[in-house]
Amino acid sequence: xxxxxxxxxxxxxxxxxxxxxxxxxxxxxxxxxxxxxxxxxxxxxxxxxxxxxxxxxxxxxxxxxxxxxxxxxxxxxxxxxxxxxxxxxxxxxxxxxxxxxxxxxxxxxxxxxxxxxxxxxxxxxxxxxxxxxxxxxxxxxxxxxxxxxxxxxxxxxxxxxxxxxxxxxxxxxxxxxxxxxxxxxxxxxxxxxxxxxxxxxxxxxxxxxxxxxxxxxxxxxxxxxxxxxxxxxxxxxxxxxxxxxxxxxxxxxxxxxxxxxxxxxxxxxxxxxxxxxxxxxxxxxxxxxxxxxxxxxxxxxxxxxxxxxxxxxxxxxxxxxxxxxxxxxxxxxxxxxxxxxxxxxxxxxxxxxxxxxxxxxxxxxxxxxxxxxxxxxxxxxxxxxxxxxxxxxxxxxx
Ligand code: CTP
Numbered sequence: 001x002x003x004x005x006x007x008x009x010x011x012x013x014x015x016x017x018x019x020x021x022x023x024x025x026x027x028x029x030x031x032x033x034x035x036x037x038x039x040x041x042x043x044x045x046x047x048x049x050x051x052x053x054x055x056x057x058x059x060x061x062x063x064x065x066x067x068x069x070x071x072x073x074x075x076x077x078x079x080x081x082x083x084x085x086x087x088x089x090x091x092x093x094x095x096x097x098x099x100x101x102x103x104x105x106x107x108x109x110x111x112x113x114x115x116x117x118x119x120x121x122x123x124x125x126x127x128x129x130x131x132x133x134x135x136x137x138x139x140x141x142x143x144x145x146x147x148x149x150x151x152x153x154x155x156x157x158x159x160x161x162x163x164x165x166x167x168x169x170x171x172x173x174x175x176x177x178x179x180x181x182x183x184x185x186x187x188x189x190x191x192x193x194x195x196x197x198x199x200x201x202x203x204x205x206x207x208x209x210x211x212x213x214x215x216x217x218x219x220x221x222x223x224x225x226x227x228x229x230x231x232x233x234x235x236x237x238x239x240x241x242x243x244x245x246x247x248x249x250x251x252x253x254x255x256x257x258x259x260x261x262x263x264x265x266x267x268x269x270x271x272x273x274x275x276x277x278x279x280x281x282x283x284x285x286x287x288x289x290x291x292x293x294x295x296x297x298x299x300x301x302x303x304x305x306x307x308x309x310x311x312x313x314x315x316x317x318x319x320x321x322x323x324x325x326x327x328x329x330x331x332x333x334x335x336x337x338x339x340x341x342x343x344x345x346x347x348x349x350x351x352x353x354x355x356x357x358x359x360x361x362x363x364x365x366x367x368x369x370x371x372x373x374x375x376x377x378x379x380x381x382x383x384x385x386x387x388x389x390x391x392x393x394x395x396x397x398x
Contacts, residue, residue, distance in 0.1 A: 003031035008079035013041025016086035016120035076111030086120035123159030182397035184225030191273035193233030211235035214272030310341030
């Protein structure tokens, strides 16, 4: 199940740490290579000796010892996943605020791999607003939180706050990170968001794209094991996901350059960005002052990224575009499919409720070169992203 996967397990000071012993055993039995980092408080609950014996690796606890410095950066790079279980209220708060007073926190702050936490605390602590806030913060950083369970607690109370069972944690890792998907290991680029075309230092031509759809697709591909680079225009939507490479751009020209830089090595390219079609011929160096009469800004056509990638596409590369339409939807989508030499065009119509810019939902129809037309109901963008990735797999990787 987890053959050859590298799991870095962080254990913090919580009574649920006794379950970590079972967790290590299950991970090793499933074929994973496990390294354990303990916080100083964790050692009051379980011994490093038990954990090093079961994990078959020395347990790491200190940032420094007399001889050497523990390389927390390399630990985070070594791991496929950093799992912190149990996560105490104290370490949760420190992670949320970026503190770094032990090896586990230093490793967390420098980890480039996905991070999953399984909190464990007594019911009243779990229900304190700070615990909720801090969990939300971790999620906003792109970390995953495995929900706590209801049950008997160390305090003698019965309620929320128990750490998920080790079997469930292992299952969570498998189904979220290690299911062998046909796109696992494939290189994917995704463009998302608007572009801003400067008129002068304070003004630009832009659009209402939030980037949410493209970001959801990038996340879905990453969850299926693809090596994803997200080329993201200037959206205000907060994005972070450990494991996705992020290239931020502002203008259509920058998005064009970044896409072309990466396309040759890409297996899949999904152009979900709402790229400006026109850009001012020149951006004024100084702020343009208001005059009595009107203002004419001369615009020049931007380069069509999707079309130019379609021209250089090699066999085996899958190129996907979007079509956001308000009328003649199907005809326009089919026209973009041929004109831009895409393999698939995903149509969303502004006439459909819950579709288009800014919404958390979308309603799409997929057209492909083989003549397929597949319509989906309106659903959250994360679910739409799953439909898109499933369709890519079915049509090109099955
Ligand atoms: N696109 C692109 N580069 C551009 C314009 C569009 O890569 N300069 C891509 C979009 O990311 C999308 C697809 O082309 O995947 C269709 O974009 P859309 O704006 O719907 O189409 P346009 O070609 O711009 O045509 P129109 O605006 O006339 O509908």
